[in-house]
Amino acid sequence: MTTVEERTITLDSARSGTGPATWGQRAIWGVVTRLGDDAPRYNLRLDLPLTPPRPAARVLADLAELLRMHDSLHTRLLPAGEDGLEQVVDGSGELAVAVRTCSAQQAPAVGAALMEELAGRPFDHVREWPFRVGLVECEGLVHRLVLAASHTAMDLWGEGRMLRDLALIEAGERAEDLLRSRPALQPLEAAAVQASPLGRRRDEGARRYWCERLAAGPRRIFREPAAPELRVTDPGRLFPNALLRSPALAVAVEQVAADLGVSDAAVLLGAASHQLARMSGSGDVLFQVVVSNRFQPAAAESVSTMAQEAVFLLTDADQDFADAVRRTRSVSFSAFRHAGYDKWALEREVARLVERGEAGDHSYWWNDTRDPGSGPFDTVERPKAPLGELAAHTELSWPTDFLPRTNVSIAVDVLTAPGVLELAMTADPAIITRAGMEQFLRGVEQLIVTAALALGEE
CATH class of the missing domain: 3.30.559.30 (Nonribosomal peptide synthetase, condensation domain)
Structure with missing residues (x-):
């Protein structure tokens, strides 16, 4: 028998801010919003066995640290005028966590079903963070971690970096120490570079190159x-x-x-x-x-x-x-x-x-x-x-x-x-x-x- 409940991850005192969306965010947002109900095919999906299984409190604490490390996981996207898109990085908030409790033998099947549930529906980028979490719990320990992310938050390269950072956090590292040793460009920082005179020149040169090759x-x-x-x-x-x-x-x-x-x-x-x-x-x-x-x-x-x-x-x-x-x-x-x-x-x-x-x-x-x-x-x-x-x-x-x-x-x-x-x-x-x-x-x-x-x- 599988039981259903919901818990939360609380984020507070994280980086926050508002600014124009990056070129990547604009590009992917434009695609997925046009797709409507077909947008979930662009969602990223992860169903991860936890070896050894661990308490839910520890898993949720590790995920809160991951949210603190990467702004893209707690960023919303808001249309701004006719041709604008704004990114809003929330410094605090709560992320709902779907929990399924079952026997250890059922965990793989329950995890697969939970992944389809989380990743199989579009994200509301205006109201929702582009990250969903599910846990499969057996006899008081989490056996599977299920993650779904909007493509507006990360590409496959970013997904790989997220998994690496989560593994380091699980091993005892803290977000601020990891960022100090390996600085990671946050989306607001990237947008600022793109809006600079240098970024505008690169944009114009790239579009000119594109049109010449297409012709x-x-x-x-x-x-x-x-x-x-x-x-x-x-x-x-x-x-x-x-x-x-x-x-x-x-x-x-x-x-x-x-x-x-x-x-x-x-x-x-x-x-x-x-x-x-x-x-x-x-x-x-x-x-x-x-x-x-x-x-x-x-x-x-x-x-x-x-x-x-x-x-x-x-x-x-x-x-x-x-x-x-x-x-x-x-x-x-x-x-x-x-x-x-x-x-x-x-x-x-x-x-x-x-x-x-x-x-x-x-x-x-x-x-x-x-x-x-x-x-x-x-x-x-x-x-x-x-x-x-x-x-x-x-x-x-x-x-x-x-x-x-x-x-x-x-x-x-x-x-x-x-x-x-x-x-x-x-x-x-x-x-x-x-x-x-x-x-x-x-x-x-x-x-x-x-x-x-x-x-x-x-």
């Missing part, structure tokens, strides 16, 4: 859509989602990166560009690449949302794989330098280009979500089997379907998991079929594995 990009990448009639006859079509899990790719990408003198991220994006160019018939490809913009140490420590898209245009991507990868490195550097901007202002400029028929096809997305500080073989042994044999262990599944996404033809996420590298792909069936999605994913893997095998390494 130079291909007007259509897939020249022959898979099923153009779907756009008219089935506006409620679902976007399939495919997941490729490959131990061979996890090994091969490191070898190819070392051989070509680039990062493994450049290898993956270069391979995706080469494969897309070969499949689509467009020699030039254009991706919107999600960038964390955490180039400074204080930004790297921040629990916040900083993701802005870089416009990545690779010409003649279909000619040679190694050349495409090498050029990906230099093109990425330039693109990433121009990935910090006010997205609302950029969207207005892009809309004008689209209206004039001067914008390239920017409906292809690439998001490498991996933390450079952790790899697929950090917690598991590196496979001893030859690379050629590992390729037989690749798995391709179709986890779910999504509702249509605005301005998305193809979206690919790179993920890391113990012992494998994952490529998750969502696509518009009017543009590419399921067979085409599989061809793309397996093609990216094959390009990299074949290049690694050619090196003669085991």
Whole structure:
């Protein structure tokens, strides 16, 4: 039997203030508010076993210290005028905590259900902090901690930093000591930099770079859509989602990166560009690449949302794989330098280009979500089997379907998991079929594995 109750975390004397929202907050808030009831798909979800289990009072005290450390967890967002968004950091308040009591055997299932309950509904950013907490308690001790966060509060990088800081707090560290040893940029501080003369110049330069690349990009990448009639006859079509899990790719990408003198991220994006160019018939490809913009140490420590898209245009991507990868490195550097901007202002400029028929096809997305500080073989042994044999262990599944996404033809996420590298792909069936999605994913893997095998390494 499961019982239900509610407790609270009390926050007092924390940092507080009001100011303009950051570019990242504005960008994500604009997306999730347009999605309405579909907004929860952007929520971040964590269902964490606590080993060993611990008293609820201690867990709540640790979470209060986490709230004190990161302003984004107790920040509300308020529309301000026609084109403004204001962030309000509350210095005090209470956060409701959902508690479920059950047997230890039931804890995993109860935790999973509680996660869906907390993360499955939109956040009210005006009235609610962008952070929800649930506890699964068994025989007086918390066995599972369930956390849900709005994407306006953090991206995946920020989530990783939050989990690290929570672990340090659980080990006895205090928020003020952690911030003293590793200063973390708070959202109000980031907004102040963005509103400064330097920030405005960066914004203007980035938007100019974006528009120049869009104007130079291909007007259509897939020249022959898979099923153009779907756009008219089935506006409620679902976007399939495919997941490729490959131990061979996890090994091969490191070898190819070392051989070509680039990062493994450049290898993956270069391979995706080469494969897309070969499949689509467009020699030039254009991706919107999600960038964390955490180039400074204080930004790297921040629990916040900083993701802005870089416009990545690779010409003649279909000619040679190694050349495409090498050029990906230099093109990425330039693109990433121009990935910090006010997205609302950029969207207005892009809309004008689209209206004039001067914008390239920017409906292809690439998001490498991996933390450079952790790899697929950090917690598991590196496979001893030859690379050629590992390729037989690749798995391709179709986890779910999504509702249509605005301005998305193809979206690919790179993920890391113990012992494998994952490529998750969502696509518009009017543009590419399921067979085409599989061809793309397996093609990216094959390009990299074949290049690694050619090196003669085991």
